[in-house]
Amino acid sequence: MTLEKQLINKNFYETYMLERENVHPVRVLGEAYLAENNKETSDLTMIRFAQGEIYFHHKDYEAAIFKWENIDNEFEPWAKKNVADAYLELELLSTAEDIYKGIQTDSDVLKIEVLLQLFSLYIQKGKLERAVDSIKNAVYLDPDYPDVTNIARVFFEDHQDWQNAVELAVNESIRTESLAWFDVLKSYVKKGKTAKIEPNYFSEALLVLYKIDLRQFEGLSSALWKSYQDKELYFAWLKEFNHLMLTNGAERSHTWDELSQLYYETYLDLINGKRLIRDLSHLIPIHLKNWVRITSPSYALVASASVLAWSEVFPSNIEADAISEAERVISQSGTLDNGLEECFTLFDSIMKWAEDNNVLMGERFEWLVNELLDLNAQHVLVAGMAGSGKSDFIQSVLGDGASGEESPGVVMYKNNDEIKITEVTDEAIRPINDFSEVKVGTERREQVFIDCKMPFAYLEKNGLALMDTPGLSSSNKYKNDVFQYLHFADSLIFVLNADHPLTDRELDIIVKVREQASALPVHFLLNHLDTISNEQEAVELMDATISRVSTYFPKAKIFAFSSQYDHREQLSDFSIFLQSIMEGRNMEEERTGKMLHYIRKSIKFLLDKRVEKENGLIDDINWNEEMVTKLNGAIHQLEDIEEDKIKTIKRSYSDIKKEMERTLSDSIPDILRNSAELIKEDSDFSKLHIQLNDEMNRRIYKHIEQQVLPAFRMSIQDWISVSEQEFQESQAYLHEMGDGFNELFGYNKLTLSSDFRVLDDWKRDADRLTHGSIQLEKANILLRYTPTQILLKSAGKIFGLIPQNKTMLHNKYKQFVENEDYSEIANKITESFIQQFELFEKALDRDIKMFFQYPFAALNATVEESYTIIADNNLSLDDMKKNPEVYKDPLTMFELKLKQYEWMTNIDDRVKQYS
Incomplete structure (x- = not known):
């Protein structure tokens, strides 16, 4: 045992007990005292020091004090410390405190021991601030001193002094590089004890942990991230952590599952439309760059799409290397799962935002988008010039369920167990008994949509929703009903009259359809073949029609229809025709694209409404x-x-x-x-x-x-x-x-x-x-x-x-x-x-x-x-002009999400186009 250890434990007297362990220490020291005292030149100091220790251990504190007060050699500082210890035992705390504070020594060990005693004394006196100072000074002098940091940690935790506890954990984590101390720090973070501390305070500790253990680094970083979420220092944390990740690189050997999810959730939160772009423009580019670098496979698609979408909306706001990385990652990723549902969620959020801002899209618009979610019914839009026999064809397919009369708008026939006819307009969705109740004249004709549900065995069997449109006319061919619902339909069947198939007027209309909806499959139905008595002429007419159609629409298919044919056989052939036009198609992907179209349309509508509203106020x-x-x-x-x-x-x-x-x-x-x-x-x-x-x-x-x-x-x-x-x-x-x-x-x-x-x-x-x-x-x-x-x-x-x-x-x-x-x-x-x-x-x-x-x-x-x-409108107008971003920024964020989904649903074409 070292001398310092003996002095600390008050066991210095044991140096006199060598080879006399079985003799009582009092007798041994008494004999030594007599022997030393009989010498011509005696020095009783060390014996008295040892005797004081014996008295102290036997709780004779007054005798111990008496012995130690006469020590004047190199042991004097220790003797004073022992005297103070004796007064402390006698509960004479003030006397003990004064003696402790008066000790002068160069020994760090003695200093720490004094500080620890003062620490204990101050706790007894209830002077917690002084106790904190004492234990912090002890740690500062020598944090490796046995148990000093543990004593400090326990004290801070017991007294809920989290600021000092966190400071201790951070300092010890950095100093010792001990995972145990990092675990202590992490526990404090999870308890929410660090949420008000500036994030840069933890940067050095995170850097140390990054070099030691990436898994532990991710865990502590995630804990800190979550502790700052939605709090005052959230943006400061994101800025600090992203800078740390950017400057230290991202180790690709580690799979960053937890951080990838946090990057994803945070990005969605940042672009939810509740924050202004100017508050995010400095933050998101580096956030995205780090995310795409460390993304796990689960988030690779959304991370890379987010980078590319952001670069489209804000072209000069993100670095080229981040874009290149995103292109590499997205090219190796699959397409978006559940894209239709996710796009609908975006559409629904846009609708709610519009409602909150008193801008209504119209009941018809929202109804159509909701119908796109029904993947069990293929929307087939049937169109044709007036006199083409379109109504006869619809009647033939639907039987008695068809109205048999010219409708005031588009009618969608759909199978349902009960009869339910609904008029869908921009203003309202209301049940009606028949088409005569449609409010003709109260809305623009092309805005009337009738949803006719009733038992249709043929529609149910073929998974079909048949949309009938009023006959087209050349005078207003680009304003007809058919053009209003091109992006709602899954296929278009254009009815041709065999007497004069695919006229220039019809071709003009179909070309315009292709221009407006290039992805919509267009097919043809050749009607009234029964009017041609000569079979050879019918065959020649069919061949000529196919040839003319193929010239302009090489992928289009033609179905021949005649009221003279066997009805069952004709419907069976039409079912086969329907299957052929759906062969190899992914309905969910196509509907996702249509949903994106309506999202784009809704954003444009809302942006136009902003201008319209401002002009309206003026x-x-x-x-x-x-x-x-x-x-x-x-x-x-x-x-x-x-x-x-x-x-x-x-x-x-x-x-x-x-x-x-x-x-x-x-x-x-x-x-x-x-x-x-x-x-x-x-x-x-x-x-x-x-x-x-x-x-x-x-x-x-x-x-x-x-x-x-x-x-x-x-x-x-x-x-x-x-x-x-x-x-x-x-x-x-x-x-x-x-x-x-x-x-x-x-x-x-x-x-x-x-x-x-x-x-x-x-x-x-x-x-x-x-x-x-x-x-x-x-x-x-x-x-x-x-x-x-x-x-x-x-x-x-x-x-x-x-x-x-x-x-x-x-x-x-x-x-x-x-x-x-x-x-x-x-x-x-x-x-x-x-x-x-x-x-x-x-x-x-x-x-x-x-x-x-x-x-x-x-x-x-x-x-x-x-x-x-005038005054109210001027206030509104001034507010709009002063803060245009309050309205425009959320719509920009919606547009950003739209482009993000476009990247995730059509990767090959988008990457090719972007390159």
Whole structure:
């Protein structure tokens, strides 16, 4: 045992026990102490050190401390450490800590032992941060020190200090290159303890492991990959790991099954359309390059196709060597298994994305794609010119199940246990009872598709879905129904009339079919052979037709049909014909190609919809801005009409009122003067002024009631009638204005109806003003305090009782009444009477405005609505222009997947074309 080991274990005393193992150490050391003490020059230090150890082991810590405190030689640091150990045993932790921290030594062993003791002490005191520092310092001093790293690992794990645990595992993995430590690190990764650590922290460890063990490297890399998935540092991990793989190469002797799958899953996740291309463009090329280099056989096809597809969509974004590698790998790979199902999954994801973005492809489109999944029925499209006898052929094959009438669109006959007829359009899929229920005219004719399912024994026997199309015409040959479903059909049978087979018009149409669907097999049916009585002529006609057809369609086959032939035999021959045209064909591969066509079509549709939507927003903004201008113009016109009606109607009323004022002003003085006839010589002149004043008021009241008001009433009624005509003219103009706007809007949006209740209010108010008691205060005509009136009143009271004076008073009174200036009083009476009519006049502005309030409200509301639409559309348009990639990038990713599937389903042609 080494000296350091003895000092650590406090077994230094054993050096005194040589050859005296059977004697108690206390006695041996006691004898040694006495012997040394009797020497002339003694040194008891080492004996005391050894005695301290014995006392310590026997738990006499105070004695041990006493012995060790007097050590002053090279053992002094160890003695201090032992003293601290004794205080630690006595649970005098603070004293022990101070002594430990005061030890000065050059020995790494002693330093580590002190740190380990401090580590234990801090744990007891609950000072975990200091405990961490102590054990980390110990590891730093000498990680090979016995058990120090294991002690640290256990401590970190027990206290869930995963940061330090991971750091320890990484450092020890790199230092020791021990697979055991890599396993520890991997366990931490799988527990999710590394997900928040920057990925480059693990690069060196991965590089070390790559050189040691590729299988373990793949396992740790996969664990780290999965721990980062869908988390904040995911992209950082992909960037770091791909760089590591790129710079260190990919060992081909190892099969990278787990990493190949992760590369595949990650690539699919990256291109799922939820991320912008600008966020991926720096990441995916190196990802693909590494993937195709390390791909396992299971993922070789998809990896190489992904590289080649990416290079097509982003030509300058991927290196040439990666493309070459992909071409090499794909040329050695088979085609895609379950391609139809996988392509349909892509199509379905496009449909869901379109629905989320409020862009609908149409029910018919989706229905057709779903039908492609049915591999049990061969879609045979039957077409022919009008008069070719196509319907007779369909009737012959289907029997009573065929409609026997010209259909409004394409009809697909398919076997089914129950009768089920469905109309399929872009707008809806709805069940119908017969073809007469098809909504002809509500959709474009070529968009109508009828799915007719019922028991068809012949179709079931031959695995056939027969599609009948309306007869073709040369005038619109490129817009006929047949061209809408070329990529839905598995084969096309073109019916020719034996009277004039394969005319130039027919040939023109078939050539156009081949241009639009080059992969679609085209075959012919020669009909009406029974019209040729001479067998030799029939044979010659058949040979000529075959020769003409072969010139343009060398692979096409011709079936001769005649209603005169035996029906069963003819159907049997047709079955053989159907088998021949399907011989050697792989239906799933062909349907996969058709599915890819519809995927391509859907992506193009959605891209066009983006442009259409943007243009639609611009058009809508321009249209609404134009409508705002027109609406504001209409409002200004209405304001002018309102102002004109106010002026006209008020002027008419004012003229009537002024006429009444003039009448009153002119008539009242005459009435008052004529009242002089009431003055008699025998009148009581003392009271005559009162009586005369009353009579004057009575006569004025009577005049107003019997003459003025009736005349005014008639004038007002005429005024109301004229006003009503003015309002009717305005309303007619408003109706015309509303009809004009509604024609622009395309529906009855504006109702510009005025409030004619105003006229009822006027009639009621006019009746109230011109009927009933007159609201007129009694006027002081002769009771005023003018000098003349005062004189007459006084004279009447003084001289009225003297008979000889009455004549004089009579004459004076009469002269006064007849010659008095009544203009002032007439004006006052007139003003008082007219006041109530002036109140009516003042309300006319408000009433006429009320008449026009609803049209104004409707126009203003429409203006505000248009402004709202303009603002909303501008926001949408700005957003589209600022972030066009939000819409376009997912479609680009769909296109990328499309090209990927194209590579996987037609490898030979694609590689040849690419090269």
